[in-house]
Each structure stands twice: as C-alpha cells, then as structure tokens.
Amino acid sequence: MCRLHAADSSRADSLLLKLDQAIKERPIYMEQKELKLVELKRQLHRQIPDEERFAILGTLLDEYRSFNTDSALHMAEEREQIAIRLGNREYIDNARMNKADVLGMTGMYKEVMDLMRNIHIDRLPVDIHPYYYHIYRTVYGLMADYAVTAYEKKLYTELTDKYRDSLLLVNKDNLLIHTLIQSDQYNVRNEYDKAIRLLTDYLALQKDYEHDVAISYRLKGDKEKEKEYLIVSAMADMKTAVREYISLRKLAVLLYQEGDIERAYSYVKICMEDAAACNARLRKLEILEIFPIINDAYQQKTEKQQEQMKWTLASISMLSFFLLLAIFYVYKQMKRLAVARKEVIDTNKRLKELNEE
Secondary structure (H helix, E strand, C coil), rough: CCHHHHHHHHHHHHHHHHHHHHHHHHHHHHHHHHHHHHHHHHHHCCCHHHHHHHHHHHHHHHHCCCCHHHHHHHHHHHHHHHHHCCCHHHHHHHHHHHHHHHHHHHHHHHHHHHHHHCCHHHCCCCCHHHHHHHHHHHHHHHHHHHHCCCCHHHHHHHHHHHHHHHHHHCCCCCHHHHHHHHHHHHCCCCCCHHHHHHHHHHCCCCCCCCCHHHHHHHCCHHHHHHHHHHHHHHHHHHHHCCCCCCCHHHHHHHHHHHHHHHHHHHHHHHHHHHHHHHHCCCHHHHHHHHHHHHHHHHHHHHHHHHHHHHHHHHHHHHHHHHHHHHHHHHHHHHHHHHHHHHHHHHHHHHHHHHHHC
C-alpha cells in the first residue's frame, strides 16, 4: 500500500512539473487565442448575410464564454439584435438562452430566470431542448450551492435533480453529455466508484474531462487521485487559454493542505488574475474565500524565511569576524615566529663567529 502511495505521489510530482511548464508557456497559448478571436472578428466586417453573421457571433460567444464574460454577453446581445431584425423566433430564443447562460456564470440568477420564463420549450426545436434544460440545471445547481437557508437549499436541489433527469432523457444519443450528467447523478447518490468507472471508460476514448473525474475522487476521499486529475485538467485549461476554470483553484487548496505553500500561492494568484481578466464574478468570490488564507500562510513562510536569512547572515557575519580575528592572530604569531627565527639565526651566526675566533 505504501509503495502504491509513493508511486502516486511520484506521478503527481512529475505532473506538477509539466503543469509549471505549461504555465510558463501560457503567453504563447494566449497569443494563439487572441489571433483566433481577431480572425473571427475580421469575418464580421465582411458584407455577409445576417444568418452567417449570427453563426459567426455564436462561434465568438463560445470562444469568449470561458475567456471574457463581458465579451460573451456582448456577442449574445448582438445575436439577439440580429435575430429580432430577421424576425426569426428560433434565433431570438437561442440568443436569449445565450444571454441567460452567460448571466448565470456571473451570478445574476434573477435575470436568468426573467429571460428563461419567456422561453417556452414547446416552441423550441428538439435539438435545442438539451441547452434549455442545461441552463436550468446549472443555475439551480449554483443556487443550491449558495443557498442560505436549509429550505432554499432543499428546494433548489430538488429542481436541479429534476432538470438533471430531463437532461439524461434528451441526451441519450449524445455520449459525452449523457456520460457527464450520469456521472453527476452517481455522485449525488454517493455512488462515486460508478461515476469514476463511467468517466474513465469515456476518457479512454476522449480527453479533456479530467476535472469531472477529480470531482468523483474528491467526494470519494481519494486525495492523490483527485490531485492527479486536477493537475491534468489544469494543464488542459492552460493550453486552451481559458480564464474561467476551477481545477487550478482546487489544486491550489490541495497543495496548501499538503504544505506546498509556494506553489499554492503561485497558482491561486494566477486564478485571481484570470478571474479578474475574465470578469467571472463567481470565480472571484470562490477565490476570495481561500486567497487570504493561502496569502497569509505564504507571507508567514516568507517572513520566517527572511528571519532565518537574517540569523544566517548574522551567523555568517560572526563567523567572518572570528575568522578575521583568527587570521589576524595567526598573522601576528607568524610575525613573532619570523622575528624569533631571525633572532635564532643571528644568534647562531654570532656563536659561529665566536667559535671561529
């Protein structure tokens, strides 16, 4: 068992080095992302039909969703204007759901509900039903997480379960979504091993959903496996140049608990900067809960290191002083020996002369 734990720890250490490298290379990934956004925006300046413009804005919205929520919301509003101009009911509903989706990420739940209340599922195309249920399931899930009273938490949890069940029904043919929702349902029922098996089987075919596996391992209480999957997920976030993410923050907390304060501080600082750049309000709130704790621990460690450095410098200074004294003493002794030796030589020389006389 100890050997297995050591192997897991060694793998995690190796992955952490790769993550550190990915963070160093982040500016390259960010530049690539910016170039992609510039190219998509350039396409909007062409003389194109509104239908094509609506589609390009949808692609831009997807790119901005985890990069900058303000820009994502702006794209959703532009889509809505085009949809109204076209008089296309399907486009209007889609654009308003886009707005609701982005507003949910910023914690504006009332505004989400106001928008969704005016969208009726019976007039939506069947292929958009999953998106409709996804928005409700996500927002009610967040509302349950941040509920103040037990009654509200119970109410929102039940609504989350209801829309999760609906998502499972409408995504039977979508392997990815069905897998993610099914694993979420297993986690809610405390069936963590089932969730892990389901997700790892899926990951054998496709990558980029390691964070979902990490959630199951966290709920199960397996810290080492959770850490591994969080590292891999965080690397994927760095390489895809997103700013709205969860894995790196959770990894920072784990590392802080393990005593790796410097890494924890470095990672949570990146999370804070990216959440501010993305204007992801929920992420900022989550980071503000842990940043002061990790920051204080880092400052204390830094102060302790500075104190140790002062004592070390003081000790080195004292040793240097005594070393100088010792050198001075040896030098004086050597001078005395040189004088005594000269006196002996002179005396011997004098005796020799006397003997010869």
